[in-house]
Structure formats: structure tokens, C-alpha cells
Amino acid sequence: MSRDSAEFMPHPDTWTRRDLLDLESLTLDELTTLLDTAFAFKQATDGCRRKLPLLEGKTTSNLFFENSTRTRTSFGLAAKRLGADTVDFTASSSSLSKGETFIDTAKNIEAMNVDVMVMRHHTPGAPHLLADHVDCAVVNAGDGTHEHPTQGLLDIMTIRETRGEVRGLTVALVGDIAHSRTARSNIWGLRKLGAHVIVCGPSTLVSRGWEEFGVEVAYSLDSILPRCDVLNLLRIQFERQYTRPFPSVREYALLYAMNADRMARAKKDILIMAPGPINRGVEITPDVADGPHSVILNQVTNGLAVRMAALWLVAGARDKLRQSICRGPAAHG
Amino acid sequence: MSRDSAEFMPHPDTWTRRDLLDLESLTLDELTTLLDTAFAFKQATDGCRRKLPLLEGKTTSNLFFENSTRTRTSFGLAAKRLGADTVDFTASSSSLSKGETFIDTAKNIEAMNVDVMVMRHHTPGAPHLLADHVDCAVVNAGDGTHEHPTQGLLDIMTIRETRGEVRGLTVALVGDIAHSRTARSNIWGLRKLGAHVIVCGPSTLVSRGWEEFGVEVAYSLDSILPRCDVLNLLRIQFERQYTRPFPSVREYALLYAMNADRMARAKKDILIMAPGPINRGVEITPDVADGPHSVILNQVTNGLAVRMAALWLVAGARDKLRQSICRGPAAHG
């Protein structure tokens, strides 16, 4: 079955990266390969329900220095669907408290023959630093306020799945842009794919600097709403804010929450997305979250497909790399 | 192997429930199907030692909002013996702290294609609420002081295994009836199967209200002891009590602990059970806990069989339901 699966899904020549660290540095071809692979995996596995044991015998590791439920689980399940074993590390149980450096912790885990290391860290750039020090593949599962590439990909996959094409769509990211790695990954990915991107929120949380990158900056949701094909409603990340960026949650909801009244003024086929966890009554009202325009739970399912694709692509690139270094057949085909 | 196993063990027509939420609402037929399946699984797997991969490719999720060692592990091992993958969630690591509702957390997990959700929650009725909002199967692993159906089943299975028949036996539940979901599940199950049930403990922890349901209420263990075929010694749940229900642990032990002296006055073939963890010297003395009448560790092993049966039955019912909704072949046979 492993052999058949491998034939069914050959590793694409358009993917040569050993790591997936961000969307900013990806080419359009690479971005498309990632998305195409995710769609192919979703179809081949009845919506990520069946297994596709392309990574049998391999080991992935979740190295999480920040708490996470859904991302860690999603990566873990994606690995299981591919037949890989997974080991979980969390900061609290790790040896960091014994004075070990972050790189030494990672190198120790790698020495247990881990093939892919999935990493979340509160410091922007930590996965990039890690990638310089290990031979295994590294996937960034969120580094501080910097990037969260698989979240960006699953958002984009959900748009493409529903609308067929990303090019030409107007996508607004609403809310706490300043602290959102999800926003950043969406911006790079959507721009490369030809979408018009608007960042919208209180001026304390949205920088004019984004205009330099071809992104529209808006402070009023109502003023941009009629033009939007997609709204991605970011959570207010209270846990990342040291100052109060707006007077009250109530005022925020009044200005930026998606509700029935705003839905009435939006395009008929508007897509409502949210990276979750959602705060009902803050950035979104329950009727909108559970309404027919919402694809919030599709995003979660697509997260599995995207992570299966990411794990498989980087593991394959890493095997090719090892093979060319060893100048012989790969350790395990 | 999966196909052979499936032939070996056809899904019974007498089971159509997608969820196992309590024993109170089960019919006698359903209760018997659960127990028969558990016995069949135990026998087919050399006492739950071998695998029976009837749920290969499926995913179960442990969603625990209360701490648990043995129940979570037992459900996890039962799933593994059936060949299913399992993902664990605990309240501390979950997104509840980020303001997400309990139902949203569950729906997110479900969107990762979880087939069966095993749930423990401190609020009575939480699994019932959950079952109304998800399409996957739900198994209650304990909801506050309400019910703990698989614990009730494993207790009953252990009685039937040892005595052949439950009907006609006198079973006393001793101790903290008021706070015990185990007691509640035992009462409903044992009554349906025709046992005479006595609840016995300090009047602060045993309500006269049980008499309405055909249950005998007693405050003195010594007075009922000679009539009992089975004693199920409940743990004093200090963590659930806001007031002191008895003057001292010593006094409790004096009146309700099973010890050598009371064993001498009990039936020759009395069965000593405890849902664990036991407090040696409180509800039971070490000589009784480790003595020949004790089936405490058999209960633990039977817990695996009962949970294998529960997971398999609800997963099967859910597949049938999906099949009839889709009006075509099930997504995975």
C-alpha cells in the first residue's frame, strides 16, 4: 500500500525546499504546488478521512513553546493520516528549565531520528534559526507575531475551494493586524496569488506601512464592506497586548464585528472566515458565525490537507537532499 | 485483516444509537447488547490483550475538561486495540482560556474528521448538549455528578462475569451516593437488569429520594451486610464536597469501611468492588482490597472491553446514519 501510494503521488519537481518557514519567501510556483498538493490529498482521502501512508516509518515532532490546541492536533493528525509517528514536546515539560538552549533541545530531539520538526515559538524567526542548525525538515507552526504559513495556506485554500480562483478577489483582514502572524502569512500568500488585500482595524492595530507592499489600509469596516469578496475576521489577541489598543470590547464590536446588519450591506456571496478560536459577540456574532456564508469549519478541515501537504513536501525534499549528500540510495525510500 | 475482523463481528441491529450518554435512557435490549459485545470482545482478544482492528482508519478524541488518569487511558487503549487513532484534549491546553465556547471547541475538533468524541465535563448534561451540536458520535466519560455510563457498565460486566447473572442479586452501593456519577449509572443499569439495589451511607450523602426509583435506602452497613451479594465501595470524593458531610474520616471508616471483621459477617461468596482510586483505610482496608473476594482489578480490565464495545457500537451506528443521509455507500466501510 505504501508503494502504491507513493506511485499515486510522486514528489513534485517544483518543490525543493527542506523547510516551510514562511510564505513571504515562497515563489508563486511553490505556493501553487503546496495548494495543489493539499487539494490532491483532500480528494484522495475522502476529505482527509482516509489514510494515505506516504510517510510510513517516518517520525514528525511537535516542538511547541507556546500553548496550542488545534494547530498541534492538526499537525499530529495530518502526520497520522500519512502513517508517520509523532512525538510531542511542550515548553513546560522540556529541559529548557534546566538551562538547556533552545537549539540544544532541538538537536537532541533530532538525534532521535526525527524527520520533520514542527515548531511554534513566541520569538519571531526562531524556526529560521532552528533550520540553520538541524538536518531535519522544519515547519513553522507560528513564530511570535511573524508568520503562521500553514494557517495562511489553509485560509487561501478555503477561498480557492469556494470561489475557484483567488486572483482578482478583494480579501479584507479585519482586526488585530499588528499582533497577527495569520494576517502576515495571508498577506504574502494572497498578494502573490493576485488578490487585492485590505487590512482593516483600529489605527492602533493597523500600520500604514502595509501600503508599501501593495496592501490597502482601512480603518472603517463599513466603508470597505461593499467591495469585499472575503472577510477574514481576526481574533483580538488579548494575551499579546501590553497596552489597551481600543477603549472597550463593546466599542470594538460596534465598529468591526460582523453581524446581521453588516451582512445585509455586504456582497451576496461574501465569504466569512476566521482563524479561530472565535470570540462570539466580539469580532463576529453567532448568527454570522453559524450562517450560510461562514466557512470557518471548512478552514479547520482544510488545515489537515494543508499540513499533510506541507509535511510530505518537506520530508520528500529532505530525503532528496540526504540522497544527494550520501551519493547513494536514500536511507528509506 | 480489517475485513476478516468486520466479518467476525457484525454490527448488531439491536444497537442504533449514535451516542452513549447515560444508562438511564437505555432499554434492556440496548444494555444487553453493550454487555454482550463487551464479553465477545474480551473473549476474541484474549482478555483485551490482542488487537481487533474494527475501527482502523477512524479517529477518536478524548475531550476531557476534568483530570483523569485511568478513564482517559482506558478509552485511549480501547481505541488503539480497535486500530483507531486517538487525539487527546485537556481543558488546560485548550482554547477555552481564549474565550472560545465549549461547543465551538468541540465543533473544531469534529472538523478534523473525528469519528467518536469521548467527553468528560464537570457540568451534568454537557455531553448531551454536545451531542445536539455535532455529527460525530459522543460517549460520556463522566459528566459532573450525573452519570458515568462506561463505569456503570464495567461494574455490571464484572458482576455478570463472576456470578453469571445479575437478576436477583442484592447489590449495595456504599458511601458518597450524592456526589457519585458512578452510583447513578450503576443504579439505572442494575435496576433494568433486575438486581435489588441498596444505597448505603451517611444520611448527609444518601437521599431518601432514591426510594421512588425502587432503590432501598440504608444508613447502616452492618444492618444490610448479611443480605448483600455485591458491595461497591465508593470513594469519598473530597474534591466535590463544599461542606463536611461527616465528623471525621475515622468515624466514616468505623461505620462504612469494609474490613476483616465485616467480611466475617458477610455472605461467603460476597463480591467486593470499588471504582477506584481507592483510599486504603477509608472505605476499604488493605486485607479486603487485596483479598480473594476483591475484583477491583478485574473491573479495570473489563473497562477496556466495555469501552471497546461502546466505541465500536456508536461508531457503527454513526456510519449507518451517515450512509442513510448520503443515500449512497458509506464514506468508509
Place this chain on the structure above:
Amino acid sequence: MSRDSAEFMPHPDTWTRRDLLDLESLTLDELTTLLDTAFAFKQATDGCRRKLPLLEGKTTSNLFFENSTRTRTSFGLAAKRLGADTVDFTASSSSLSKGETFIDTAKNIEAMNVDVMVMRHHTPGAPHLLADHVDCAVVNAGDGTHEHPTQGLLDIMTIRETRGEVRGLTVALVGDIAHSRTARSNIWGLRKLGAHVIVCGPSTLVSRGWEEFGVEVAYSLDSILPRCDVLNLLRIQFERQYTRPFPSVREYALLYAMNADRMARAKKDILIMAPGPINRGVEITPDVADGPHSVILNQVTNGLAVRMAALWLVAGARDKLRQSICRGPAAHG
């Protein structure tokens, strides 16, 4: 494949122990069997990269009453490489807080048909006590300051792997000997295999009593350095010390840290080892830790091989024992 693997690797007659509790009580033959098996496993699995499903269908349990990253993961991965399922228990999530005894917790886990119990406990002798009360196999993963047999074995395996032979080598254990279970396991193993062992560190952390066991005691690293073939640099275990055993970390590093200056005065082929996690700048400087003489990460990989060997040997011995008790075929071959 399971059958083929079993043929490939027959259980050795020289191993009959159901438990691996320490290296002190092992015979030279048993020690050699453990090491030979670990080497055979490493070779047969491409350096522990491939699976060798000799324990398919079996369940191992990690019962850890002390925090651990690498040891718990290493045992878990070793079990997975052998095809076994693993269940994890940690003190915080366990029922100990509900008043259950340590032995009762273990017997409950055993009753879920666990075949091998891997245990870490802060109390010296806890695994030995456990082994007296359960029928499953027990592997000590560290008991207080007493022993850590698989750590001792992986250190010795790494020496034998690099130098071919342990006999005749001079091996110095440097640092906190008093609180180090790793030191103790190394001493017993290395002495049995014919190495000359030196324990070296501040007099507050190194007892003269070791001389009784044929071990050389030294307080100055510089004085023994020219004679050493291997240095095993132990971490200062701040978390186990109630008094200050030396004036400052700086002074400790000045006297006992392995650095470039000391490397220049050491043997040309000296081997630098450390059980990790390392404190860079305390017992070892970065240039030495990452230099050509360091085999620190090889130790981690060898840990997998040693733990695969240990799990497989004790599980096999336990099966033979069950078989002879049952006077019939084993429950699962």
C-alpha cells in the same frame, strides 16, 4: 513481517530477567547481551531509523513521577520502532492526588494489560518495590539519585562504538557524583566491563567511599586529564541540592569545565560525553560541546537502540515466564 522479524532476532538464552532495575546487579553476560542486542538493533534498523516490529500488539507504559523530556520520548520512540503501543502517565495527571498509593496506581495500569512498565521516580528503589508487586516487566528510567540503567548503557554503548572495546580504558565521570544516578549506573557497568573509572569533582560532591569499589577518586580535573580516554561531564543538578556545594558556578567552571585549554592538554583521541541537558559554559564550553571529540548527540541516538533492546529483552523474558506459569502456549507469541 512480525514473524520474519521474530526469526531475524531470536530472544537470547543469556537473558532471563523480567525487569531491568539497575546495572549493579547484572552479570557481565547480561550486560554484554544488552549491549550486543542494542548494536544489532541499531544495525538492523539503519541507525534506529526503520521499524523492527518485534513487539507488535504489546503495550508499554511510561509511568513518570518526575519530569522528563528526552528519556520519556526516547522510551516512547523505542516502543514505536518496535511496533508497540505506549501509554503515558505523569504524576500531575495521576490519581496520586486523590490519595491512591503508588503501587495501586501501577496495578491499575497493569490491569489494562500493559506488558512493560517504564518508570521514573524520585525515590531510590521505587522501581524495585514496583517489580515485587506487578506481573508485567519493569524498566527503571531513573530512581532518585540511585540508578538510571539505560543511561549508563547508552554511555557505555557509545564508548564501545567509538573505541571498539571498553576494557582497559580510563573513563572519568566529572562533576556532581553525589546526586547523579547516571554516574552510579556508569560506575557499575564500566567496572564490570573492565574499565578504569575515576570520579572527579569538588569534595562536597565526590565521596571517598567509592574507593572501596575499585574506583579512583580525584578532586582535580587537571591532574587526571592526561590519563583519560573518556570524559563524561555530568550536569550540576541544581534542582537536587539543598546546600551550596561550591562557592559559585564560575569557580566550578574554572576548575572542572572542559574547554579549549584543557582539550590541548588531553589525549589526542579523547572522547567527550555528557548525559545532557548540558549547561554551556558550566561543565562544557560550546567549542568542546560542538567539537570533533564530542559524541553527545551519538549518545542520544544510541539511547534509542539501548531502549529498544531493553524493552524487547524484558518483554521476552516476561513472556517466557508467563508461558512456564501457564504451562501452555503463551498468550501471544
